[in-house]
Each structure stands twice: as structure tokens, then as C-alpha cells.
Amino acid sequence: MKVAISLLLSETPRFEVTALTRHSSLQKPAVLELQKQGVQIVTVDLAGTEDEVAKALFGIDAVISAIYGGSVIDEIPLINAAKAAGIQRYLPCFFATIAPPKGALLLREMKEDVLNHIKNVRLPHTVIDVGWWYQVNLPRLPSGRIDYAVMETSDGIAGGGNIPIALTDLRDVGTYVVRIISDPRTLNRMVFAYNELERVSGEKLQRKYVSIPVTAEEIQSHIHDVEAMNPAPDTVDFVTLAQLEYWYSCGIRGDNTPENAKYLGYLLAKDLYPDIIGVTLEAYTHEVLEWRGRRVYEHLMSLPSIRAVNKAWK
Amino acid sequence: MKVAISLLLSETPRFEVTALTRHSSLQKPAVLELQKQGVQIVTVDLAGTEDEVAKALFGIDAVISAIYGGSVIDEIPLINAAKAAGIQRYLPCFFATIAPPKGALLLREMKEDVLNHIKNVRLPHTVIDVGWWYQVNLPRLPSGRIDYAVMETSDGIAGGGNIPIALTDLRDVGTYVVRIISDPRTLNRMVFAYNELERVSGEKLQRKYVSIPVTAEEIQSHIHDVEAMNPAPDTVDFVTLAQLEYWYSCGIRGDNTPENAKYLGYLLAKDLYPDIIGVTLEAYTHEVLEWRGRRVYEHLMSLPSIRAVNKAWK
Numbered sequence: 021m022k023v024a025i026s027l028l029l030s031e032t033p034r035f036e037v038t039a040l041t042r043h044s045s046l047q048k049p050a051v052l053e054l055q056k057q058g059v060q061i062v063t064v065d066l067a068g069t070e071d072e073v074a075k076a077l078f079g080i081d082a083v084i085s086a087i088y089g090g091s092v093i094d095e096i097p098l099i100n101a102a103k104a105a106g107i108q109r110y111l112p113c114f115f116a117t118i119a120p121p122k123g124a125l126l127l128r129e130m131k132e133d134v135l136n137h138i139k140n141v142r143l144p145h146t147v148i149d150v151g152w153w154y155q156v157n158l159p160r161l162p163s164g165r166i167d168y169a170v171m172e173t174s175d176g177i178a179g180g181g182n183i184p185i186a187l188t189d190l191r192d193v194g195t196y197v198v199r200i201i202s203d204p205r206t207l208n209r210m211v212f213a214y215n216e217l218e219r220v221s222g223e224k225l226q227r228k229y230v231s232i233p234v235t236a237e238e239i240q241s242h243i244h245d246v247e248a249m250n251p252a253p254d255t256v257d258f259v260t261l262a263q264l265e266y267w268y269s270c271g272i273r274g275d276n277t278p279e280n281a282k283y284l285g286y287l288l289a290k291d292l293y294p295d296i297i298g299v300t301l302e303a304y305t306h307e308v309l310e311w312r313g314r315r316v317y318e319h320l321m322s323l324p325s326i327r328a329v330n331k332a333w334k
Numbered sequence: 335m336k337v338a339i340s341l342l343l344s345e346t347p348r349f350e351v352t353a354l355t356r357h358s359s360l361q362k363p364a365v366l367e368l369q370k371q372g373v374q375i376v377t378v379d380l381a382g383t384e385d386e387v388a389k390a391l392f393g394i395d396a397v398i399s400a401i402y403g404g405s406v407i408d409e410i411p412l413i414n415a416a417k418a419a420g421i422q423r424y425l426p427c428f429f430a431t432i433a434p435p436k437g438a439l440l441l442r443e444m445k446e447d448v449l450n451h452i453k454n455v456r457l458p459h460t461v462i463d464v465g466w467w468y469q470v471n472l473p474r475l476p477s478g479r480i481d482y483a484v485m486e487t488s489d490g491i492a493g494g495g496n497i498p499i500a501l502t503d504l505r506d507v508g509t510y511v512v513r514i515i516s517d518p519r520t521l522n523r524m525v526f527a528y529n530e531l532e533r534v535s536g537e538k539l540q541r542k543y544v545s546i547p548v549t550a551e552e553i554q555s556h557i558h559d560v561e562a563m564n565p566a567p568d569t570v571d572f573v574t575l576a577q578l579e580y581w582y583s584c585g586i587r588g589d590n591t592p593e594n595a596k597y598l599g600y601l602l603a604k605d606l607y608p609d610i611i612g613v614t615l616e617a618y619t620h621e622v623l624e625w626r627g628r629r630v631y632e633h634l635m636s637l638p639s640i641r642a643v644n645k646a647w648k
Contacts, residue, residue: 122454123451123454133436136436140434140438142434283456284453284522285599
């Protein structure tokens, strides 16, 4: 996503894009790719002094955080530096499903703590949530044909109900961000940008895929099991816990809908920018069936422990 | 405030008002006064079962919590019962100054936890904040002439600056509430209703009163002292801590302004209902000078320990 946003911004003539990265990441392919696209690369150490971080931000108008979801608390020094540098619009790393601030998703709770810090220092900001990503939601086929592209955890259908879920192609996030950060109506507001409203356990998907229905009780019991491991944010167990909580929040509670977003105070991108359509779920599905998909979280999913967790789950 | 809201609602023909009270409070003068005004009195035990509390709420459209600020967490069973009873609009006990959700005021932090619970169970609601009350803000006169009506803690002026502070007469809260709960624009929103924007340390008050200027450092050091006592919510030390934090938030941080309210997502009552004016600070001041004022928090302020705290403070 970091790359998608930066590329889109760099393709838009009115933006000059600077990417902040750790010194140790300077030679990573994604960073080199950005550099090739004309993005200015600046190294920054969030554990350094506020002055040093602020220096990297002087002259910049907007900061977009695309940090790993388990590390959002590391944004605190970035936020303090952004305030010191006079940043006009700060986008914390949200970019996920609609959920209440507390009580449903550990990841959302951590993001709320970050948002509360932003409000405490009175930094101009915009929160963008995008619903559940297509890229983590395609159920596996019995043939194993699309295993190369789906999450190892994408093995069940939460609940047996017919709960609507808002979904977005990760690659469209950049399109939404470009519009939202240029729009005065979204300053200090939360915006919900999604492509399609689907019923994951409904007929659209079930017609094409065979998946295991999972009950609310089964998910909760599995959440308790993984919680008991008290997983650190940089482990696969943490990702598994997040995935299970997303299932429960989206599939059982029905949190991830435009209605709930409006209830929670979000503006809807579909109201603000009716011209943005984005990739359809059907088009994305065809891409994956035609070997053009790409797995997300590869660095975590390839670790052996994620397989152990999933084995216990089955 | 409980009385003011209920009376105003009961005077408005389209409202039928029910007041919930503890069984042990049935004979209190305020409750008897409500009963005389035609308000239906229903006893409820928030420590009872959800079913029992919900039964008291069936058939009611809106619930207004006017619980003591230190006890807002006791609203959780009331909120669950309101959800079960299908309440269309729940007003949690906010009714105070504008401040960020976390990091500035312990009382506001507790209210945020309550609001997060409301959002978690998806209860229709409206938050109303009213700024700082006239009734807790009049500084004492050297002559002692108005001591009968002012808070024992109203002894200083926070900071030496010129920070704007929004103030409201407690008796106008009912007027705002009647309008706000009848207005579909305020559903699931936060509304800031205040009478006047003043500079407490500015010339308006200083021309008439002599007060002790208090520095940010002095307030912070006193906050640390009272925090160290770890005061329970039903003690005068807790009220003192709250008062000191209000001073810091309003007088030093400048949190309690319409601009900050808008930044935090509030609608302004002055935009929604420009016809509501309310009692002016000047009129209220005259009332107090003419012996028609009334002290708030009398039950706490008359305890000896508040005097001890204030003595240490001076």
C-alpha cells in the first residue's frame, strides 16, 4: 500500500512525494522502485529525537502513515514531530474495516490510542478506512489453484448469516487517498472509502467457492486460544488474532458496513466522489484465477508458525 | 441540572417525563419537587439485572443521564438496558467543557470509556457538552461577600494569559437539551452548547475581581499532589483534582473553545439554534452579588476535607 499511495501521488503532477524509510531499508526493492519513480527518499529513525524527525518533515504539507498495523504506537513520535513541523494534514495508519473504537478489534483499539494522541496535540488530520481488503478475503479453492495468492487464514466463512461487508481492492486505496487529502471537507474527519458491499457468506461467493462455515462460538474460542499466547505485534500469531477478530467483527457483529460508518461519524467516499468506481470484486477474482494475483503479508505468512496455528485451527 | 432538565421537559407539552431514581432517594426534596411538577418517578437499581432496568425503560424514547461525573461508569448497565429497551436517543452524562478524549481530564477520559461502550453496542445517542459552568467559575471577592455562592476551589486564575473559555449558565442546559433531542441533525453527533466566550483571565473579570494568578507549573504540581492521594470518585479530593484539571485544560491548554470543539467533530448549538441566547455572565454575576446565587456541589463542599485541601493549596 505504501508503494501504491506513493506511486499514485507521484503520478499526480501537483504532488511532490517524499518517502520516509529506515536507513536499513534503503536498498529494499520497494524503496528502490519508489526512487526510480522520482520519489525523494529520506531516512528517518522514529526512535531518534523529535527534532531530528521534525527536520525530515519541514516544508511538507501532508504526512501519510503506512506503518505496519501492529506498530501504530510507533507513530507517536512521528505525530509529535509532525505537530512541531506544522504539518497541515496527518493521516494515521487506519486503512481497514469499520469497527467501534474499543471492544471489537485489538488493532482498531491501538489505532484509537494513536488518534487520541493526535487530538490531544491538536494536529490537523484525516482518518481513512477502506473496509476489508479483497487481498485478504478470497476463500481457497478445494483444488488449491489459488493458494499462491490467498491468506493462509482465509479458510472459513464467519457465521452462516448474510451480513453485508464492505470490500476494497488494496490498489484503489491510493486513488481514494489522493482525492481525500485534496478535499477541505475531509479535514479532521473520518472517511470510509470502499469499492463494493458484499455478503461474504452470501450466494455471490458461495456460488463459486466451497468454504467451511464457522460459528461465532468457534471463532470466539479460537480468539481466546490465540489471546492466551499473548502474541507480540511482530508475530504471525498476532496476525492470526487480528484475522480472527476481523472475522468476528465483520462476519458476526456486522461492524464493517456504510451504515455503521455513518453511525460512527464517518463521511462516505461514495457520497463525496461518486465518480470513483475502483476494481470490482469480480475483476479481482478473475485476475487471481488467471495467475495475476499477489499474496499480501508474504514476509509473515511464509513463517512456519503460521502453519502451526492454522493446523490447530482446522 | 437533573431538576432543570426534567422541569423544562415537563413544561414542554410534547414531552412526557419519567425520572429514574434510587429507592433510597424517593423522599429527597429534589425528587418530591419533580413529582409535584407532574414528572413520573420510577425507582431503579443500576446494580440490578439488565432485565429489571430495561423494564423501567420500555416505552420511553430518550434517556438523559445526569449522573454524578465521578460515577459515569455506572452508566454501563443503563446503556445495556437502553439498548435492550430500544431507546432511540441516549444522552450520556457529559455536559462539561471541551477537551480531547484522552490525556487532559480524568473526568473526560471516563466519559470517553462510556461513549466507547455506547458505540460498541451501537446505541443511538447524542453527546452534549456545555463548556464551563458559570456556577463553578466566579472568583471570590476579597470582602468574602459572595463566598456563599462560589466554589471553595474558585480561588485562582489559571495562567496569566488571555485564553478564551466558553461558559454557560447551568440553568440553560435544559433549554439546549430540549432543542437538541428533538433535532434529527444531532443524532449520533456531539453538540457544543455554550452561552458566552470569555477570557477568564482577561479584563472583563479582572476589572471587577481580584484573584490570584496561578502558573501552569503550580497547577501541575498541585495536580501531582492530589493524584498521589489516588482519590476515590466520591471524595472531595476527587472534585479538587477535577477542578485543577479543568483549570489546566481550559486556562493553560485552551481546550474549551468553539474552534477546538469543531476540530474534535462537534456541531455548535450557536449554528443550529441562533435564537437561543441564555443568561449572560453579567446577569449571573449581578444575581450572585444580589444574594440570589446558589452554590453547586454543596453536599461535597461542606465536608471538612475540602477545606484541608484548599488550605494546603494556598
